[in-house]
Amino acid sequence: MAKVNLKELAQVLNVSISTVSKALRGSYEIGETTKQRIVAKAEELGYTPNPYAGFLRNHKSKNIALIVPELNNNFFIQAISGAESVTRSKDYHLLVYCTHDDAEQEKKIIHHLQNGRVDGVIMSLSSNTTDYSHLNELQLSGIPIVFFDRIAYEIETAKITTDDFVSAFNATEHLILNGCKKIAYLSVSKSLSIDLKRKQGYLEALNKYNLPAKNEWIIQCNNEEKNNLKKIKQLLQSTHKPDAIFASVEQLALNTYYVCKELAINIPKQLKLICFSNLQTAPLLNPSLTTIQQPAFNMGEQAALILFKHLDKKRTSIPNEHVILKSTLVVRDSTKK
Amino acid sequence: MAKVNLKELAQVLNVSISTVSKALRGSYEIGETTKQRIVAKAEELGYTPNPYAGFLRNHKSKNIALIVPELNNNFFIQAISGAESVTRSKDYHLLVYCTHDDAEQEKKIIHHLQNGRVDGVIMSLSSNTTDYSHLNELQLSGIPIVFFDRIAYEIETAKITTDDFVSAFNATEHLILNGCKKIAYLSVSKSLSIDLKRKQGYLEALNKYNLPAKNEWIIQCNNEEKNNLKKIKQLLQSTHKPDAIFASVEQLALNTYYVCKELAINIPKQLKLICFSNLQTAPLLNPSLTTIQQPAFNMGEQAALILFKHLDKKRTSIPNEHVILKSTLVVRDSTKK
Numbered sequence: 001m002a003k004v005n006l007k008e009l010a011q012v013l014n015v016s017i018s019t020v021s022k023a024l025r026g027s028y029e030i031g032e033t034t035k036q037r038i039v040a041k042a043e044e045l046g047y048t049p050n051p052y053a054g055f056l057r058n059h060k061s062k063n064i065a066l067i068v069p070e071l072n073n074n075f076f077i078q079a080i081s082g083a084e085s086v087t088r089s090k091d092y093h094l095l096v097y098c099t100h101d102d103a104e105q106e107k108k109i110i111h112h113l114q115n116g117r118v119d120g121v122i123m124s125l126s127s128n129t130t131d132y133s134h135l136n137e138l139q140l141s142g143i144p145i146v147f148f149d150r151i152a153y154e155i156e157t158a159k160i161t162t163d164d165f166v167s168a169f170n171a172t173e174h175l176i177l178n179g180c181k182k183i184a185y186l187s188v189s190k191s192l193s194i195d196l197k198r199k200q201g202y203l204e205a206l207n208k209y210n211l212p213a214k215n216e217w218i219i220q221c222n223n224e225e226k227n228n229l230k231k232i233k234q235l236l237q238s239t240h241k242p243d244a245i246f247a248s249v250e251q252l253a254l255n256t257y258y259v260c261k262e263l264a265i266n267i268p269k270q271l272k273l274i275c276f277s278n279l280q281t282a283p284l285l286n287p288s289l290t291t292i293q294q295p296a297f298n299m300g301e302q303a304a305l306i307l308f309k310h311l312d313k314k315r316t317s318i319p320n321e322h323v324i325l326k327s328t329l330v331v332r333d334s335t336k337k
Numbered sequence: 338m339a340k341v342n343l344k345e346l347a348q349v350l351n352v353s354i355s356t357v358s359k360a361l362r363g364s365y366e367i368g369e370t371t372k373q374r375i376v377a378k379a380e381e382l383g384y385t386p387n388p389y390a391g392f393l394r395n396h397k398s399k400n401i402a403l404i405v406p407e408l409n410n411n412f413f414i415q416a417i418s419g420a421e422s423v424t425r426s427k428d429y430h431l432l433v434y435c436t437h438d439d440a441e442q443e444k445k446i447i448h449h450l451q452n453g454r455v456d457g458v459i460m461s462l463s464s465n466t467t468d469y470s471h472l473n474e475l476q477l478s479g480i481p482i483v484f485f486d487r488i489a490y491e492i493e494t495a496k497i498t499t500d501d502f503v504s505a506f507n508a509t510e511h512l513i514l515n516g517c518k519k520i521a522y523l524s525v526s527k528s529l530s531i532d533l534k535r536k537q538g539y540l541e542a543l544n545k546y547n548l549p550a551k552n553e554w555i556i557q558c559n560n561e562e563k564n565n566l567k568k569i570k571q572l573l574q575s576t577h578k579p580d581a582i583f584a585s586v587e588q589l590a591l592n593t594y595y596v597c598k599e600l601a602i603n604i605p606k607q608l609k610l611i612c613f614s615n616l617q618t619a620p621l622l623n624p625s626l627t628t629i630q631q632p633a634f635n636m637g638e639q640a641a642l643i644l645f646k647h648l649d650k651k652r653t654s655i656p657n658e659h660v661i662l663k664s665t666l667v668v669r670d671s672t673k674k
Contacts, residue, residue, distance in 0.1 A: 071408070071414050071417060071418070072411070072414050072415075072418075072617070074409070077408050077409050077414075078409075080408060080435075081408070081409075084435065093434070093446070093449060095432045095433070095434075096432070096433040096434075096435075097430070097432075097433075098417075098421065098433075109430070112430060117454075254617070254618065254621065257621050258621075279618070280409070280591070281591065281616070281618045281621075281622060283595075284591065284594050284595075284618075284622050284623060285618060285621045285622060285623065286621060286622065286623030286624070286625075287623070288623075
């Protein structure tokens with residue numbers, strides 16, 4: 001008989017995956033009766049990996065995996081450098097994996113790491129990851145995860161993000177104070193935590209200044225460039241076109257530059273542009289790009305430090321902890337009055 | 338008694354490391370007498386790893402390592418993507434290592450890989466790597482290497498580069514045809530093969546058009562930004578300042594933009610600028626940057642395909658082969674007449 005996986009076990013028990021995961025790890029959040037019921041069913045159905053084995057694992061691969069959705073992105077490159085500065089000082093190796101922003105690839109990589117070739121994982125989710133059972137399973141196999149930037153609130157562990165809500169609020173307010181009244185928001189994903197926070201900050205700022213939050217100005221983009229270029233073009237050719245764009249990620253701002261070039265729209269005269277970005281060439285663009293710059297190096301560094309704090313104590317279970325670092329608004333010509 | 342390493346063995350025998358390496362791998366390039374002398378001395382001094390063990394190794398880590406000098410560089414990011422497209426199709430994992438352009442880090446990583454955690458290595462050298470014994474040792478331990486871009490001619494294996502000489506010649510000629518007479522060259526390393534080829538192409542073009550090749554116009558930069566900015570500034574403030582700069586790598590062109598901004602030098606009116614680069618934002622810069630664009634994705638892909646061709650045949654020794662791919666000159670505003 002094939003053994004059940006975590007998801008199937010949760011279905012049989014009619015509880016959430018998170019509850020099963022917590023119960024098997026002995027979390028105080030789960031009542032004793034429920035715990036016993038779950039442990040008994042797990043044994044009955046032959047659920048492995050044994051969570052207790054994880055705690056006894058002798059960490060010695062001397063490898064840490066860092067999983068990012070994309071590499072062609074300065075934010076992730078800087079975060080990798082930050083994490084690597086820590087792993088190097090600990091005489092560990094950092095193995096970099098890229099999911100190409102694809103949940104299926106993410107699952108494959110996580111599965112591959114489960115056999116003990118790494119002592120811990122630092123990761124940022126793919127934009128289409130909505131099922132977290134592969135991450136629960138990795139934790140249960142005794143390999144701790146620390147999230148940065150694109151996090152899963154549902155998974156109990158440490159998470160490092162920036163103050164996305166506040167930064168997005170400030171960015172939108174900056175546009176408003178520079179005279180913009182019709183501000184569009186380019187969203188990169190419906191499910192990503194960071195995108196939701198950024199959109200909330202944008203909406204809150206509009207609300208504060210009694211500006212309209214039109215649905216047609218909230219553009220749902222994805223990770224396909226062709227689709228995004230088309231949507232941005234439609235937006236900028238529409239009757240009710242915006243006077244500013246707030247792009248949730250760098251790539252969408254670069255797409256906007258290309259569309260403006262094609263349509264001969266002058267930035268910042270006809271359209272102001274701001275985005276979350278750690279682009280090295282932001283000051284050299286035509287016009288230079290106003291950005292919300294995240295402390296990417298620091299985020300990678302913090303994530304690795306927290307991971308090692310637990311590895312050093314031979315703990316594989318990291319309690320919930322949310323570290324929030326501040327981003328910086330760097331004003332340049334793309335939002336000039 | 339401590340066992341000797343490859344370098345010490347070569348010293349005792351008074352031959353080059355490359356000769357020892359080739360002899361132990363049974364290369365046809367080494368005479369039978371020399372071979373026997375080397376094998377005998379290797380056995381006498383207890384030299385390991387046994388080269389024959391390598392041929393028998395059962396490749397099954399299902400990992401390929403890709404080693405690059407830097408990650409904050411579109412060329413390498415695209416090459417990684419190319420290699421990964423192949424490893425993925427073969428159901429292998431690609432582990433990315435970064436040396437931060439430091440020969441010592443490169444040695445540490447190579448040493449770390451020698452224990453069989455990868456089946457093969459694809460790499461681009463650090464700019465200060467001048468001793469190749471760590472690479473010879475890796476090959477002798479049965480792990481094949483394929484080089485791309487920053488290659489070591491001395492190591493017998495497959496190498497993928499672009500047509501650096503021809504591309505540099507064309508780039509320099511492009512500047513000359515657009516009216517430049519005083520062309521400076523920014524070199525990134527004295528020892529890197531690609532830099533030497535590019536400098537040769539530059540000199541050859543100057544020679545063809547009877548233009549001076551002044552020593553003061555060949556600027557020796559390195560991987561320290563502060564140093565490079567200072568040198569470029571000195572160049573552009575000197576009495577005999579150039580009317581064009583040909584940067585051997587992208588980073589040096591970006592440094593030039595910053596120096597020109599500071600000194601209020603207009604590109605392309607007062608100074609034309611061209612460089613080897615795969616920068617995504619090259620068309621968006623102010624002014625847009627004329628580049629020699631390398632087929633980076635294709636280079637990574639080719640390197641991986643050659644590696645797998647030999648892994649599939651359970652060969653660990655890859656014969657010399659030099660694949661040269663063509664780069665493309667993309668003319669933009671920074672070299673406008």
